[in-house]
Amino acid sequence: MRFLKYIVPAAVFVVGLVFTTTVSFGKVEYSKKEKKACTFCHVKMGSKDLNAAGKYYGTKKSFEGYTEKK
Numbered sequence: 001m002r003f004l005k006y007i008v009p010a011a012v013f014v015v016g017l018v019f020t021t022t023v024s025f026g027k028v029e030y031s032k033k034e035k036k037a038c039t040f041c042h043v044k045m046g047s048k049d050l051n052a053a054g055k056y057y058g059t060k061k062s063f064e065g066y067t068e069k070k
Contacts, residue, residue, distance in 0.1 A: 034063060 031038060039045055041054030050058065056066045
């Protein structure tokens, strides 16, 4: 029963970690290179869905020539 003293808090920590982390589909290098937030290219944070800027960047690998539509 002594091991439960360590197992229960560890299990709670792992479950909490799983539920509070998000999956990342973009690459940090893109964000650093372009100095843009993830949501500049993605519909919402943590989503694979791209908006117009993301689709443009996907084909050109640069924002050069991209004009943001409002």
